[in-house]
Amino acid sequence: MEALRDGFFRTDVDGAIVEINDAFCTLVGYTEREILGMEPPHPWWLEDPEGGERSGDKIAGLLDGAIDGIEFTDTIASRDGRRLHVSASVRVLRDDDGDVTGSVGTLEDVSERSAAQDRAGHLGELGELLARSVEEDEVLDVILDGVMRTVGLKGAGLFLPTNEGALEPRRHRGMGWTHDEPALALSSDLPITRAFIEGTPYFFSDRDEMERAFPDVAPLMNVKDDHARATLPLLGRRGPAAVLHLLFNGVNEFSKVERTFLGEVATRCGLALERASLYDEQRRDAVRAQRLQEAFAAMAAAGSPAEIAQIALQDAVPAFSARAGSLALVDDEGSELRLLAFEGPGAAGAEGWDVVSLGADLPGTDAVRQRTAIYLGDRAAIVERYPDQVALIEKVGDHAWAALPLMTGTRSIGLLFVNFPTAQAFDAPQRLALESMADRTASAIGRARRAVHEHDVAVTLQHSLLPVVVDRPSVRISTRYEAGAQGLDVGGDWYDSIGLPDGRIAFAVGDVVGRGLEAAATMGHLRSALGALALRGEGPGAVLEGLDEFARAAMGTHMATVAYAELHPNDGTVRYACAGHPPPILVPADGPARPLDGARSPLLEMLDVPRVRPVATARMDPGDTLVLYTDGLTERRDETPDIGLDRLLRVLDASKDEDPEVICDVLLDRVAPVGARRDDIAILCARRREIGTVINEVEAAADRLVEIRADVEAWLRGHQIPVPLREDLVLAVAEASANAVEHAYRDGRAGDITIEGFVDQDVVLRIVDRGTWRFGEGDPDRGRGMHIMRSLVDDMELIRRPDGTTVVLRKLLAGTD
């Protein structure tokens, strides 16, 4: 549980401290015995760097009785050197005659709160840096520099797995490391290895805790300290990519918020690291594939090994005046040869040869095992070496055989076997021709096999670059990415959704023109840049203009399009802009689907001319759906784009009552069925939730709160929401309403509170007022109210606008009794 631990103190009339609680001792780092009786100045109050009055002096000044109290925030120095940001509230105490008898105050540690404000920025910054780094080495440096700066650490180290089942210290920063850290065997019982294997983080509030949990760690320690440590597995989609071990400045209890933040940092680093290694792998494959492609232009058409085999035999049999030819491949276990293709008169020659054990005593198996060609120029040679084959050669009429292993590198992957109806000299030019045919075939088959692998890598890379989009209380979001069908044909399509600080939700879908690795990597950069730009909150025009700048500076020759929209969930306003991208489609719950085709402008700029991007506005009512997509969904080779758009609109009209998840599937099935797909496809489908039912609308007044509670309780009961959830939700709504009563209409203006509710897989409640919440950072009572709300529900959105404030609460129904 994450408690508010307010420090409490009381002073006498001279400012000497006469009473404190444990929390106060913890905050300032002195024991109760040390503090009690301590006269001002108290050591935890710092000098004001700008020469103003120390907070301690302000408190002492209260005791002359001129004013009743002060509230302020300040940084204090704890005895152990920590700096804490505190919010303080101090009141004078008076006796019955009104004379000052002392003061009493509370100190709340708001470091966490101010830290939280910095964190979003830090994460964005780290994300941006990670997105710009491509090579693994670069990513490792960014991770370490980034965490050292954003988390405020004494030291940080990265451990990466080796092929030998160990974790190797690859890079470190700051304190706590020697130059020859040992590699850690995965079998050792240490936080770093356990975090890697289990995929879960370890947090140790001090060194003692770590050494108690992992006794084996003690002998490895080369610094003397009692500091906190965190060991975070950096998880990619394919599993753990590395372990990040952090050494903190001092002990640290790791609040839930801190753990979440560190988890978020680890996630980003893990995905970036995985992306970097995929990038390296893919780049190597891509270069090789390109060379192969050029070399084997003659075998261009072939897609699968079987096709290649067929082409090779059709070529070889007549060219060598052979009777027949066969091509077989070694199976995955390396124990059998399996026939892939046969060319010859009738199928009879291949009978009984579908599967041959590699152990068999035959020219073909010998050639594969020995990795050398075997030439048998006449029947005598055949019979001498393979006496069992006499019956066969007489039956089929063969006089000579050539058995050629198919080699890729030093591996023998199969066999080219040629049957001759006459004796052969097998002179040097003939051998050369046969062997180069075998080589060409082997290479082509190898390429076809790799293409399958490359496609998998590219798809994994693409998926690793795409975000996991989650529902928000006020918007239901579904997304799809479908890779194009063949080989390296993975494009740069992407989608994203970003929650902005004021409650707006941004949606984006884009397309980097180009294929394969480069496009996918550029897409990742572009998406990260868009996220960072969106978080500035300056709206769609500024986002696209920022992307123009990014494209000019960082994208090389890749052209890119993007559709971007921001929804304000409070009133359904959508502001959007498109750069060279097909228009988003608005699907109203009660009207025909239509393209949002205002705000169109060209592709992201590669020119050095800044451009003002137009922005248009639309409106989404609850239940309306917004669909963003890439042209892979609508465009077919033999059609003009408007035919595809019409098809999309028709399908959306027919399916708009479905859930967004279902709509995505229907779009893929009916607008771009697998056979008609040419390109990759990204779809983002967002529905403003139907928070239609108004539960109550009352004047914002304290004596109406009881009525709000009763109505919400009755509404929840009507929807068969079980008691424990009901109690939590009523209390959370009441707290939100109390905030509206106290803070929304402070200027004396009367106003209303509207409570709306919606039940689906979850209960969503919205508390809407038309005022502006004004409560200071240091208002402990309201802070408590917000904290209560957050603790009682699964999600809370606070949407502030000049014309009102909305709280959206969501509680999941699944998994409860």
Place this chain on the structure above:
Amino acid sequence: MDLLLDIESGSGAVVVGVKGEIDLSNASLLERRLLDAFDGGKPMVVDLTEVAYLDSSALACLHRVSVAAGDRAVQMRVVAGEGGMAKRLLSITGLDEVLRPCGTLQEALASISSEH
């Protein structure tokens, strides 16, 4: 808002039984009534077991009253029951560490006399 206070100033302590619902509309009233109920240096027990509903305003009120009690060197105990809303909210907000609520009235009274 229904708020009923049952104030009993016995020999050992002032016991205030609170009944009904406490929210923003009556929390300040409750605060005044509790401050009025101080009887010299006599310990005070605020019993919340009969409270049907309370919110963060109620917690703020209890916190301020406990500060005032400290100021008057009056021992104060809060009875929050077991498993009820009061107990839960005190724990969510961490105020249980400041107010150190007791499970039952008997427990609260015993803890006072043990310090006498």
